[in-house]
Amino acid sequence: MTTFPLTRAVPRHFRPRSGNPLFTAAIILAMVMVIAAAAATLIAPYDPDFVDLGNVLSAPSPAHWLGTDAVGRDTLSRMMFGARTALLGPLLVVLLSTALGIGFGLLAGWFGGWIDAVLCRVFDLLFAFPALLLAILAVAIFGKGLTAPVAAMTIAYIPYVARLVRSLVVSERGRPYVTAYRVQGFAGCWIAVKRVLPNVMPTVGAQSTLNFGYVLADLASLSFLGLGVQPPAADWGAMINDSRGALMSGQSLPALVPAIAVVLVVIAMNIIGENLSDRIGGRRQP
Amino acid sequence: MSLLEISGLTLDLPSEPSCRLLDGISLNVGAGETVGIVGESGSGKSLTARTVLGLLPGGARTSGSVLLDGTDMLRCPPSVALDRRRDTVSMIFQDPRSGMNPVRRIGDFLTESLRLCEGWSKADADERALELLRSVGLPRPESHLSQYPHELSGGMLQRVMIAGALTAAPALLVCDEPTAALDVTTQAEIINVLRKQQETRGMGMLFITHDLNLAAALCDRVYVIHSGRIVEYGSALSIFTSPRADYTKRLVAATPTIPSVSGRRSSAAASHGRAPSAGSAEPALEARGVSKCYAIRGGADIRAVDDVSFRVPPGGALALVGESGSGKSTLARMLVGLERPDSGDILVDGVSRSTRPRSRAERLKRARAVQIVFQDPYLSLDPRIPAGAAIEDALRLHSTLRGVEARARVLTLLDRVGLTEKHSQSKPRTLSGGQRQRVAIARALAAAPGVLVLDESTSALDVSVQAQVLDLIDEIRRERGLTLVFVSHDLAVVRRVCETTAVMKQGAVVESGATAGLLEHPGHPYTQLLIDSIPKPRRSLHAISQ
Known part of the structure; x- marks a missing residue:
């Protein structure tokens, strides 16, 4: 059989350790998205809001690689500009929820007792709310745009980070090296923030990467419902919404492109997050 | 032909620089014979034992042969190896608790192979299990059958494991450090059980241990293994009394013993730096009627430490010796302020430390008075902080x-504990056990404490490394006039360092006094039991014939 000559010829240990092709692909995809979003003004072929009513719902062509939408706007350019809000929203949510989640988780895990009990009940309460529902509520109160959904999502995602930090800190707190710091006379706060926190950070980082994908999907859902970024600004969720009419008339491309982008980013973030936590898990074993 | 014959066994792991773990191992075990393999961690002793059962690490390349009753366990098909494991060879592991499914009853554990593989009825299998439990000396076999592993102590579980290994009436029993996790008195009981079973059943036994004393006490012949090679073999007594290989000589010299007559080291320990004993000087460390209780949910309180008093003069060394559950570690934690006594007082240089420190200055002052070196150097160092930085933290x-x-x-401190500048940049995981414990000692010394508590500080180390660390502690103590409290389960170890010893049982001190006197004329039956339980080389048939 000649089907597997390559894998047979290269012994297992000679293959590069980081050579997980899925992981590499996910990283490349994420980088492409970020670069496209950051350099949108430079590399986008058209103005994303330029309406060309003479060229609506065109198929992919050398002039419009991904075709145009119902009012003749270039889908590729709108995808690039849309990537800005699509990536910026989740980034803000992940940064804020990670920072706050670490704070609450550290408080609960390090001090234990009633602080832990109260915080854990609050986390349970937040877990009980669907994130999307909370975001819709926030939009209803504070109005549409990016701010209200981001704030609501941040609150909804804090418990995921806080629970994780808490359980990690509780297990670290009982370790002999923490006891050793105590005997040396270090203050509890110093040990918690300067020594325990850095030891749990890699795992938390991996979890936050996973969260990024979920938040992106949630925010896209919100703008699909018309509660997120407002037109004419480009956004992936809003683009799917705008193209519903075209979908009905058999033109699936303008809706399909942003939908696929959302799915790809979520999958990529899942792969990255899981690989990171696998690596950390492997490294921590003695 | 021997029951087990290993010849020229070589095992390589396919890692980057090809890693040879076993190099030309040859040994044999006859029917009814007990053979020991003695070596330190990483020597390949467990690996050798596992090849007998055909259990190899993934991707390992082997050469040579492991003939078990005529079957080559390295080359035979997996189904044949499985059959041999069912009917010819059994193995007992170090930690009985991790070797049993915690959600299944003892009875299930003992009978499932009979019921599932041999097709016995439940009644017959239970009958067999009862018989086995009785033979390994468990007190209530009928009720044990319906108990779960967590309801039994470590020693009882190891008996269950032995009973489990004997279900198939194997011709060869492989024991991989079966007593390393047990107390010394429990160890003596388990060894008795093994010896009795081996004699009544006429089994061959391959006994893996790091403890030369234990091997010499139990085995007919002993192989000494070092970095995957057998460096010496012979009758147990001859290896112990007249080792030929350099490595064995070092190992014998490093093995702590309790001599029947007063030894050289105990007199050495007694002679140096001993302040006038009874209370004339201000004691560096004093415990006055210290007690500590733990509340158990739904049960009576446990008196972990019960009215313990002692005085250690400046520069003195006190050993607290006891088995697990004797309260010695709780006492050590109270000495360094990790726990507070329920009643009684602990004084360091005349200053009480049984209340919470009120200020940062007081906390630091207390930390400077007493420092501790913990048992497990793998866990007591922060995995992320390099050795030098850990010491610098304490200095700052x-x-x-x-x-x-x-x-x-x-660097001075590292140098003092025998490490170099190179080690200061190393993360703990790149250091060996002995090096980590040296870092832990240097870190404790950074605070320049007057009293150093050693909580089983050498028990996780290999014998030869333990000897080096003990010597280091002894040197530093003399140099700095440190007052030592050495918490240990091992009388032979504390004998090297401490001139006074207190023996603890169930939270109370049952006997205390000069170490040498205590070992020679134990006054309390429990002390006598501890001393008797330490394995001693026995006169084997081979030795007598010489």
Whole structure:
């Protein structure tokens, strides 16, 4: 059989350790998205809001690689500009929820007792709310745009980070090296923030990467419902919404492109997050 | 032909620089014979034992042969190896608790192979299990059958494991450090059980251990293994009394023993630096009627430490010796302020430390008075912090040294414990057990404490490394006039360092006094039991014939 000559010829240990092709692909995809979003003004072929009513719902062509939408706007350019809000929203949510989640988780895990009990009940309460529902509520109160959904999502995602930090800190707190710091006379706060926190950070980082994908999907859902970024600004969720009419008339491309982008980013973030936590898990074993 | 014959066994792991773990191992075990393999961690002794059962690490390349009753366990098909494991060879592991499914009853554990593989009825299998439990000396076999592993102590579980290994009436029993996790008195009981079973059943036994004393006490012949090679073999007594290989000589010299007559080291320990004993000077460390209780949910309180009093003069060394559950570690934690006594008082240089420190200054002052070196150097160092930085942290906290001066002091401390500048950049995981424990000692010394508590500080180390660390502790103590409290389960170890010893049982001190006197004329039956339980080389048939 000649089907597997390559894998047979290269012994297992000679293959590069980081050579997980899925992981590499996910990283490349994420980088492409970020670069496209950051350099949108430079590399986008058209103005994303330029309406060309003479060229609506065109198929992919050398002039419009991904075709145009119902009012003749270039889908590729709108995808690039849309990537800005699509990536910026989740980034803000992940940064804020990670920072706050670490704070609450550290408080609960390090001090234990009633602080832990109260915080854990609050986390349970937040877990009980669907994130999307909370975001819709926030939009209803504070109005549409990016701010209200981001704030609501941040609150909804804090418990995921806080629970994780808490359980990690509780297990670290009982370790002999923490006891050793105590005997040396270090203050509890110093040990918690300067020594325990850095030891749990890699795992938390991996979890936050996973969260990024979920938040992106949630925010896209919100703008699909018309509660997120407002037109004419480009956004992936809003683009799917705008193209519903075209979908009905058999033109699936303008809706399909942003939908696929959302799915790809979520999958990529899942792969990255899981690989990171696998690596950390492997490294921590003695 | 021998029951087990290993010849020229070589095992390589396919790692980057090809890693040879076993190199030309040859040994044999006859029917009814007990053979020991003695070696330190990483020597390949467990690996050798596992090849007998055909259990190899993934991707291992082997050469040579492991003939078990005529079957080559390295080359035979997996189904044949499985059959041999069912009917010819059994194995007992170090930790009985991790070897049993915690959600299944003892009875299930013992009978499932009979019921599932041999097709016995439940009644017959239970009958067989009862018989086995009785033969390994468990007190209530009928009720044990319906108990779960967590309801039994470590020693009882190891008996269950032995019973489980004997279900198939194997011709060869492989024991991989079966008593390393047990107390010394429990160890003596388990060894008795093994010896009795081996004699009544006429089994061959391959006994893996790091403890030369134990091997010499139990085995007919002993193989000494070092970095995957057998460096010496012979009758147990001859290896112990007249080792030929250099490595064996070092191992014998490093093995702590309790001599029947007063030994050289105990007299050495008694002679140096001993302050006038009874209370004439202000004691460096004093415990006055210290007690500590733990509340158990739904049960009576446990008196972990019960009215313990002692005085250690400046520069003195006190050993607290006891088995697990004797309260010695709780006492050590109270000495360094990790726990507070329920009643009684602990005084360091005349200052009480049984209340919470009120200020940062007081907390630091207490930390400077007493420092501790913990048992497990793998866990007591922060995995992320390099050795030098860990010591520097402690220095910055306890002195005004900063920058270059602090770095210089770190190097001095590292040098003092036998490490170099190179080690200061190393993360703990790249250091060996002995090196980590040296770092832990240097870190404790950074605070320049008057009293150093050693909580089983050498029990996780290999015998030869333990001897080096004990020597280091002894040197540093003399140099700095440190007062030592050495918490240990091992009388033979504390004998090397401490001139006074207190023996603890169930939270109370049952006997205390000069170490040498205590070992020669134990006054309390429990002390006598501890001393008797330490394995001693026995006169084997081979030795008598010589």
